[in-house]
Amino acid sequence: MDFREKRRSYWYLVGPAVLIYSLVIIFPVVVSFVLGFTKWSGFGSPVFVGIKNYITMMKDPVFLYDLRNNLLIVGTSVFGQIPLGFVLAYILYRKMVKFGNFFESMIFLPITISAVVVAIMWNRIFFGNSGMFTSLMRMITGDQRWIMAISESKSGAIFPVLFVILWMYTGLYMIIYLANLQKISPSVLEAAIIDGASEGQILGRIILPSMINVLFTTAIFAISGSLKSFDLIFAMTNGGPAHYTEVVAIYMYINTFKYYKYGFGSAVSIMIIILSVGLITILNKFVRRIERKYE
Amino acid sequence: MKKLLVLALVLLLAVGSLFAAAEKEAADGVVELDMYHYHNLADDTATGQWNEIMAAFEVSYPNITLNIEYQNNEPFHNKLQAMAVAKQLPDVVYLWPKKRTGYVTGAGLIKDLVPFLGDKVNEFSPAAMTPQGPNGEIYEVPQQVTATHVVFTNNKILDELGLTYPKTLDEMLAQGPKLAAAGYIPIAMDNGDGWQMQSCFLSALTERAGGMDWYNDVLVGKASFSDTEFVNALNVIKVLSDNDMFSPGINQAPYGNALSDFENGKAAYLIDGGWRVQSLVEELPEALVPYVTLEAFPDIPNQVGQSQSTAVVAGTGFGMNANLEGTKADAAWDWIWFYSGEEGANIRVGHGMIPSYINADMGSQHPLLAKLVDFLNTKPAGYVIDAVVDGEGMGVLHPGIQEMMFGNKTPQAVADEFEAWVAANDSTRNP
Incomplete structure (x- = not known):
């Protein structure tokens, strides 16, 4: 096969995928980027406004508060779901508890339920005048006006949402880690045990170095997923009360599709991409440093 | 090459037969209309009424076939806007009278129905026939006139505690501890979505606090939402909230919780819109019906507006695509008139609605x-804020009211923020 034939085969094989990817990913991002510099309500021609949308966004206290909520979700995902998922996977892998299969299924179960169903379920438990948790607390305290006060606190309203996010997604990471832990050759572990390695040494010297790439990949999932989180929160609280549980994706949705500010909404979506790429780049550098340590 | 030719021929035949079928239908005298309707098919109460109207229409107009697409809530508006952008509106569209669907009515995509209405304008209540466009246009024929503020009162509870409906805010506040001590919620209300407090309460309070002259001045910028009148209206909500008069967790509660509490006899008052009568007709225990009265909120301190005032807005209805002409336009008007005119109105009365058509049979x-x-005929009325201020402004006002109720903002701060947005952005102030 000569060079020209090779190149033709290459384009035949890769071309359709590149074309589809360009149409559904690259093209909308480019259009969004361009629209981000315009004012457009969906009618007529977009009007070029330079970086005004970005300035308005950065001056809007609602956007900044939403960003704070997003960063808390990123924190919960990276420093909550990932370590917890790993610890649970390690416990199951090292058979430290009985009925491992039962626990594995139970912890993984929430991720199999639709986010909207999960959101409505927890909304019914936590919020409103007749929620399950509220009713229980009223019975215990005897106070018929008892409500979950944290849900009406500006700084605390996001925490019940973070709890649900932790509950829902930890199982996903646990399964990923468990699958990768099972790839580690048992003979390596057996050799370490024969050599007298402690549980801590097995974890620190064998298992963690083998899992660096998986941990990195899941951290990317966690960051990008957290920054675009929408469905669960939208269905659970709709960002309320008073924007207290709102995240940037809801801010974008409301501005774009409720107030018909397509230019502004596009600028917000580009900001989500910039934040996502920025955080993943920082994470990448951090992981390279750790990898060098183990080389 | 041969295969391609055969394929092209087959496609040509298929397309040709489709056109032939369409022509045949037209020749048969049947007119097909595409309709985009705001309706939740899971809502049994509304669906029962809708099905009855549809069945009656099919009997009266067998020559008109309606191809209906249903949507509700935000997806309805998202899709309607996409249709408007693509200039592919269906023949008949469900519309709001003021700013809610202004993105299509304001863009010249909907036909003015004034020429179709003619003298029939007089067959509707004047509130329903207020102009919907800058030149007196009527884009949709409102099926009803809605009072967004009603204080539904359970007099059985009041009688039990030796209370009567209060005449002033102070009297109402004084009832709070007695009602709470007896285990009742003084005022059942939901505000988890944010719009309820504005639409069902603040709108009426705004007229009450400032009067219609001041209200009209505010809308055109001669007065301001920062004025003491609007702050006074907000302060009523703040005082009621601070005195635990509302349902606990009011700002977390989804719409519907308060209605359940009222129907189950747990609350003395329910502040909601007149549309709730439809639910009460179906769901309120029979024994409680004679005890329930419909009131307006009592007088408030420093009141300038009318005593007992509520807030009203013309209801929704159907409009037609501006491009419709000839038979299709006539068929679309037949449907619009059937829906909002006598036949539709009589059916709606049977389902607990007050039609805007004044000659409806109200006997049953x-x-x-x-x-x-009686409430609509006797109570004076002001505007509903979200009907006269752009929707985006509600994104400032609704959370502001919630923050005020949490104690994080003063009424003046909420009023100032709202005024700042209206002054800079509202389409009435900035045409």
Whole structure:
């Protein structure tokens, strides 16, 4: 096969995928980027406004508060779901508890339920005048006006949402880690045990170095997923009360599709991409440093 | 090459037969209309009424076939806007009278129905026929006139505690501890979505605090939402909230919780819109019906507006695509008139609605419906804020009210923020 034939085969094989990817990913991002510099309500021609949308966004206290909520979700995902998922996977892998299969299924179960169903379920438990948790607390305290006060606190309203996010997604990471832990050759572990390695040494010297790439990949999932989180929160609280549980994706949705500010909404979506790429780049550098340590 | 030719021929035949079928239908005298309707098919109450109207229409107009697409809530508006952008509106569209669907009515995509209405304008209540466009256009024929503020009162509870409906805010506040001590919620209300407090309460309070002259001045910028009148209106909500008069967790509660509490006899008052009569007709225990009355909120301190005032807005209805002409336009008007005119109105009365069509047969009305008719006929009314200020402004006002109720903002701060947005952005102030 000569060079020209090779190149033709290459384009035949890769071309359709590149074309589809360009149409559904690259093209909308480019259009969004361009629209981000315009004012457009969906009618007529977009009007070029330079970086005004970005300035308005950065001056809007609602956007900044939403960003704070997003960063808390990123924190919960990276420093909550990932370590917890790993610890649970390690416990199951090292058979430290009985009925491992039962626990594995139970912890993984929430991720199999639709986010909207999960959101409505927890909304019914936590919020409103007749929620399950509220009713229980009223019975215990005897106070018929008892409500979950944290849900009406500006700084605390996001925490019940973070709890649900932790509950829902930890199982996903646990399964990923468990699958990768099972790839580690048992003979390596057996050799370490024969050599007298402690549980801590097995974890620190064998298992963690083998899992660096998986941990990195899941951290990317966690960051990008957290920054675009929408469905669960939208269905659970709709960002309320008073924007207290709102995240940037809801801010974008409301501005774009409720107030018909397509230019502004596009600028917000580009900001989500910039934040996502920025955080993943920082994470990448951090992981390279750790990898060098183990080389 | 041969295969391609055969394929092209088959496609040509298929397309040709489709056109032939369409022509045949037209020749048969049947007119097909595409309709985009705001309706939740899971809502049994609304669906029962809708099905009855549709069945009656099919009998009266067998020559008109309606191809209906249903949507509700935000997806309805998202899709309608996409249709408007693509200039592919269906023949008949469900519309709001003021700013809610201004993105299509304001863009010249909907036909003015004034020439179709003619003298029939007089067959509707004047509130329903207020102009919907800058030159007196009527884009949709409102099926009803809605009072967004009603204080539904359970007099059985009041009688039990030796209370009567209060005449002033102070009297109402004084009832709070007695009601709470007896285990009742003084005022059942939901505000989890944010719009309820503005639409069902603040709108009426705004007229009450400032009067219609001041209200009209505010809308055009000669007065301001920062004025003491609007702050006074907000302060009523703040005082009621601070005195635990509302349902606990009011700002977390989804719409519907408060209605359940009222229907189950757990609350003395329910502040909601007149449309709730439809639910009460179906769901309120029979024994409680005679005890329920419909009131307006009592007088408030420093009141300038009218005593007992509520807030009203013309209801929704159907409009037609501006491009429709000839038979299709006539068929679309037949549907619009059937829906909002006498036939549709008579069916709606049977389902607990007050139609805007004044000659409807009100003979078989439910007692609660009769009370709503009396309420609408006797209470003076102001504007509903979200009907006269752009929707985006509600994104400032609704959370502001919630923050005020949590104690994080003063009424003046909420008023100032709202005024700042209206002054800079509202389309009435900035045409």
